[in-house]
Amino acid sequence: MSTKRLWRHFDYLLLIGLLLLLVAGTAMVYSASRGDPEIERTPTDQAITALAGIILILIIGLLDYTLLKNLAIAIYAVIIISLVAVLLIGARRFGAQRWFEFGGFDVQPAELAKLLLGIVLAKFVADRQGKRPYLETAALSLFLVLPCVYLIMRQPNLSSAVIILFMWLAIIFVGGLERQHVVVMLIAGLAMVFLVIQLGLIETYQINRFEQLLGINVEAGETFQSDQALIALGSGGWLGQGFAQGQQSQLRYLPVRHTDFIFSVIGEELGLVGSLVFIGLLMFIIFRVLRAAWIAHDTFGRLLCVSVAAVLFLQTYINLGMQVGLMPVTGVVLPFVSYGRSNLLAAMTSIGIIESVAMRYKKLEF
Amino acid sequence: MIVENIPIKRRTSLTPPPDNQGGRARLLLMGIGMLIAFGLLVVRLYDLQINFKEDFVTEARENSEVTHKISASRGLIYDRNGVPLVRNAPxxxxxxxxxxxxxxxxxxxxxxxxxxxxxxxxxxxxxxxxxxxxxxxxxxxxxxxxxxxxxxxxxxxxxxxxxxxxxxxxxxxxxxxxxGSRAYPYKELFGNIIGFTGKIPEETKDEYDKKFYESNDRVGLAGIEYSVEEAVRGIKGEETVLVDASGEELGTVGDPIPPQEGNGVRLTIDLRLQQIISDALLPIMQLRNSPRGAVVALNPNTGEVLGMVTVPGYDNNMFARGITQKEYEALQDNIQRPLINHATSDNVPPGSTFKIVTSAALLEEHAVDENTVINDPGTFRIPDLYDPDNPNKGQQFYCWINLSTGGGHGAQRIRDAIRNSCDTFFYKAVGGYAQEGIDGMGPEKLAQWAQTFGISETNKLEIGGGNGFAPTPLWKRNTYGEVWTTGDSYNFAIGQGYLGATPLEMANVMATIANGGTLLQPQLIREVVDNQGKVIQPFQPKVVRKLPISDATLRLIQQSLFDVVDQGTGVESKIPGFNYAGKTGTAEFCDFEAVKTGVCYNGMEYLPTHAWFLAYAPYENPQIALAVYIWNGGQGSGVAAPVAQRILANYFNVPLEHPKQVETTRGTSE
Incomplete structure (x- = not known):
């Protein structure tokens, strides 16, 4: 089998969009971190990681994604074990136990779950397709998801739990949900929310963050971060104050500006136009992923793509929503743009999987 | 090829997923949902970045741009000749x-x-x-x-x-x-005049806030520093600096507005005269062991205060640099009150120096004329009202001369009475003496004339101060419920009893006689000059009133005062070759401080006395009017007059080969 034919269907547009976003993102990380000795190395780190990520995409693209099917059980075991392990022996930071540290390299099992649980779910749904009643498939697949969600909530890490639930929902939806199922799903969903609250899995600070968003029960200084982000973003205007010229960003009034709040730097320095370019690139990437789902050869591939699109979309949306004051403040980073080596590698790995799906697209040509 | 070894597999199944069409429809739905969600985000972004941009820009500016005031340097205070009396010292x-x-x-x-x-x-x-x-x-x-x-x-x-x-x-x-603090190189010499600056007192903070003062500002709190605050404070400048989140200043934004230095203030005081006064006064006070005294020198033609020395004074630097509790207590505990300006605030009996006022009153009220003769036997008795023939009843009065040499001044006209400071003449002329058919002018008119001369009028000097007091029978009845007696009138006539006056008031009495009958408002501020030296508030004499006093009367009093120095009670303090007028005063007193320090006690035979001397000079063309007052100093002629003699000789550069020796023993002369 010639690899030449494989490359013919490689999604170059996706790669180009991604490259543009990576270059622009790294430039903004540079702008956000310049002059601050503590984070001065981050743009270089980010660039090197991105290069490694490109290579990773190419390698993963060459591998047949269907092989992942065979690994599904092992993958699920790794996810569960690592989620349990992090609760037992993980590093504790800012009041949450989410991390493993591997020599300066942070690994979050929750991130691993976001990346890999899609494989397990896609296989589960795809395998049962046409053989079992769909509602049963949907219900059973939930039992694969719930342990992960529970363990993640225990860290606590509400946003990752929500993202994983959303990913499950997307897979179930695209996987074959009929109109008559929607009511059942809604009831089940409400019951779940009720259960989560009743079980006390929601921490007080999480409720606080929602209250802050809605502007109730706010103590002075509590909303400092999001206030500063809004000021930065809002003062951008059409074209912004210029690259590396943002008053809020450069004078460091903006907290964690090179990671969580990088979009506020973009808004302040590049204005609405620059912000729309970034949002456009992110949307482009997400829609290229959906395109891969569209043309996917089999249900497994399609659902795999859907899971990646769902995760990328919700991460982007939560992050941007937080900075425009529509979502509570969480630690969700902006994919491909925020500084963070493991996050970037994970996101690029998922793009590699997408390329693998896209490359194996076959038109009905004989 | 290595890649060949990697298990690459191309899917070959020809059967598409059974639900391919339905899946695509749901994918489409999902995509549309995402588009709508992103659309919401973009709308929100537009709202924030375009509609509310200005608000956020303002907030960002408030974050990082801090406007500082730039302090203006405080205007200086100079003497009348432009010699600086203060320094700005951070x-x-x-x-x-x-x-x-x-x-x-x-x-x-x-x-x-x-x-x-x-x-x-x-x-x-x-x-x-x-x-x-x-x-x-x-x-x-x-x-x-x-x-x-x-x-x-x-x-x-x-x-x-x-x-x-x-x-x-x-x-x-x-x-x-x-x-911006101050240094005062002349310390006690000007302490009570210039006052001091300091932190804004907590209790008046609101008032200063309204005038845009800041917490680190220093403001005038006493004396001239207080009264000229508005003129010397200047106008602050402004600069805007960029500040990063850690508070680090990164540079200025735009052009700073430079501060404007405060205006300078020229006092009427002549530093040279001030020093001359101090040099004359202090050694003599020391000789007499007097803890308290004051000298005021006025320009009789303008009302300018040329010199004003008060003892004990205080070093105003103590306040400027922040006085310690201990230092402050020491000032407070000093019974002679160094924080009080004794030249403007000591309300004390003026003694015989008041006879100038009494004389003017007697002549203008026609109680006497220049030829009226009154006999001074040295001592005489006012008979008891109900038992006039009993020599053991009634009240015995003495002229001072009887106590020192025995006998009396004999027949006196008013000019003799002033020259000799004859008490009996004024007793009888004011209080009356029925045995000799003298009705007396009465105390009401004298009180009125005292007021006309400015005694007991509210002090309007720029640094404030007290005022004297002229008593009336009505006042006595209201205050003590007692009838005014002839004895009260006698005492009043010679500047004793209930009468009180400040050294500044007495100096102004002398100035009024010297300038021909115009009472002027004493002033300490000569002019305000801007920092280019241009006068922006020139000096203007303020006439309080033209006294209703005839030229003849003035002439007579002036001549009499000349006689005092030429041949009368002040003759020993004459300056050879230099004519000046004067009046001695030796005022008995027994005030709180005196009792407290044992200077005066119950049953004392002779009360302690303040030494007073008023002068104006030169006699022909008066340039200066002086009041010398030494608390418990002894005699006017023996102690206060020599002070004036030294001051005038030095001020007018007249050589004084044999200055009058100060009487160191207690005397009973005027």
């Missing part, structure tokens, strides 16, 4: 900017780090009330505004401030601030 204070202190996630560690700095700082400052604990409390209490500096020690000596400045790198958050 005072140093140590402050802490809370946000710049070391921070740590571990609160115990953070506190330890800060306490180490506070300890080091307290040790270097070494002032009472500045311990590490005090600093901690102050900084803790101010933590709501972490960017504003908290002053932890004021008036830190320059060398200590510089050392702290050098080491401030090792003590993050510690800053040395300089504030």
């Amino acid at each position: 005072a140093f204070q140590i402050a802490i900017i809370p946000i710049k202190q070391p921070r740590s996630d571990n609160s115990i560690e953070q506190r330890m780090q800060r306490m180490t700095i506070y300890n080091q700082l307290a040790q270097m400052i070494n002032q009472p009330g500045v311990t590490a604990g005090d600093i901690y409390t102050k900084v803790y209490n101010a933590s709501i505004r972490p960017y504003d500096s908290v002053v932890v020690a004021e008036n830190v000596p320059r060398d200590i401030a510089l050392t702290i400045q050098e080491q401030s790198l090792e003590m993050p958050g510690v800053v040395v601030e300089s504030v």
Whole structure:
């Protein structure tokens, strides 16, 4: 089998969009971190990681994604074990136990779950397709998801739990949900929310963050971060104050500006136009992923793509929503743009999987 | 090829997923949902970045642009000839900017780090009330505004401030601030006149806030410094600086508005005369062991205060640099009250110097004329009202001369009576003496004339002060419920009894006689000049009133006062070759301070006396009117007159080969 034919269907547009976003993102990380000795190395780190990520995409693209099917059980075991392990022996930071540290390299099992649980779910749904009643498939697949969600909530890490639930929902939806199922799903969903609250899995600070968003029960200084982000973003205007010229960003009034709040730097320095370019690139990437789902050869591939699109979309949306004051403040980073080596590698790995799906697209040509 | 070895598999199944069409429809739905969601985001972004842009730009500016006031240097105070009497000298204070202190996630560690700095700082400052604990409390209490500096020690000596400045790198958050303070090179000589500047008092903070003062500003709190505050404060400049999140200043934004220096104030005081007065007064007071005294010199033609010395004074530098509790208590505990300007505020009997006023009243009210003769037997008795023939009843009165040499002045006209300071003449002329058919002018008219001469009128000097008091029978009845007696009139006539006057008032009486009958408002501020030296508020004499007094009367009094120095009670303080007029006064007193210090006690045979001397000079063309007052100084002629003699000789550069020796023993002459 010639690899030449494989490359013919490689999604170059996706790669180009991604490259543009990576270059622009790294430039903004540079702008956000310049002059601050503590984070001065981050743009270089980010660039090197991105290069490694490109290579990773190419390698993963060459591998047949269907092989992942065979690994599904092992993958699920790794996810569960690592989620349990992090609760037992993980590093504790800012009041949450989410991390493993591997020599300066942070690994979050929750991130691993976001990346890999899609494989397990896609296989589960795809395998049962046409053989079992769909509602049963949907219900059973939930039992694969719930342990992960529970363990993640225990860290606590509400946003990752929500993202994983959303990913499950997307897979179930695209996987074959009929109109008559929607009511059942809604009831089940409400019951779940009720259960989560009743079980006390929601921490007080999480409720606080929602209250802050809605502007109730706010103590002075509590909303400092999001206030500063809004000021930065809002003062951008059409074209912004210029690259590396943002008053809020450069004078460091903006907290964690090179990671969580990088979009506020973009808004302040590049204005609405620059912000729309970034949002456009992110949307482009997400829609290229959906395109891969569209043309996917089999249900497994399609659902795999859907899971990646769902995760990328919700991460982007939560992050941007937080900075425009529509979502509570969480630690969700902006994919491909925020500084963070493991996050970037994970996101690029998922793009590699997408390329693998896209490359194996076959038109009905004989 | 290596790639060939990787298990690459191309899917070959020809059967598409059974639900391919339905899946695509749901994919499409999902995509549309995402588009709508992103659309919402973009709308929100547009709202924030375009519609509300200005609000956020303003907020960003408020974050990072801090506008500082630039202090204006305070206008100086000069003597009448332009010699500066004050200097602007920065005072140093140590402050802490809370946000710049070391921070740590571990609160115990953070506190330890800060306490180490506070300890080091307290040790270097070494002032009472500045311990590490005090600093901690102050900084803790101010933590709501972490960017504003908290002053932890004021008036830190320059060398200590510089050392702290050098080491401030090792003590993050510690800053040395300089504030515009004053230095007063002439100390006590001008202390009570110039006053001092200091911190804005807590209780008047609101008033100063309204006038845009800031907490580190120094303002005039007493004396001239207080009264000219508006003129000398200047106009502050402004600069906007860019500040980063850690509070670091990164540079100025735009052009700063430079501050405008305050205007200068020229006093009417002549520094040379002030020193001459001090040099004449202090040694003589010391000789007489007098703790308190004052000299006022006026320009009789304008009302300008040419000199004003009050003893004891205080070193106003103590206040400018921040007075210690101990120093302040020492000033408060001094019974002679150094913080009081005795020249403007001592309301004391003026004694025989008041006879000038009495004479003017008698002549203008036609109670006597220049030829009226009244006999002074030295001593005489006012018979008892109900038992006039009993020699053991009634009240015996003495002229001072009877107590010193026996006998009396004999027949006296008013000119003789002034020259000799004959008490009996004024007793009888004011209080009346029925045995000799003298009705007497009465005390009401005398009180009125005292007021006409400015005694007991509200003090309007720029630095404030007190005023004297002219009694009336009505006042006595209202106050003590007692009838005014002939004896009261007698005492009033010679400047004793209930009458009180300040040295400044008495100097002004003399000035009024010297200038031909115009009472002028004494003034200490000559003019206000801007920093280019241009006069923006010129001097203007203020006439209080033209006295209803005839030229003949004035002439007579002037001649009599000339006689006093030429051949009368002041003759020993004559300046050869220099004509001047004067009047001695020896005023009995027994006030609170005297009782307290044992100078006066119950059953004393002779009361202690203030030594007074009024003068104006030169006689032909008066340039200066003087009042010398020495508390418990003894005689006017023996103690106060020599002071005036030395002052005038020095001021007019007349050689004085044999200055009058000061009487060191207690005498009974005028």
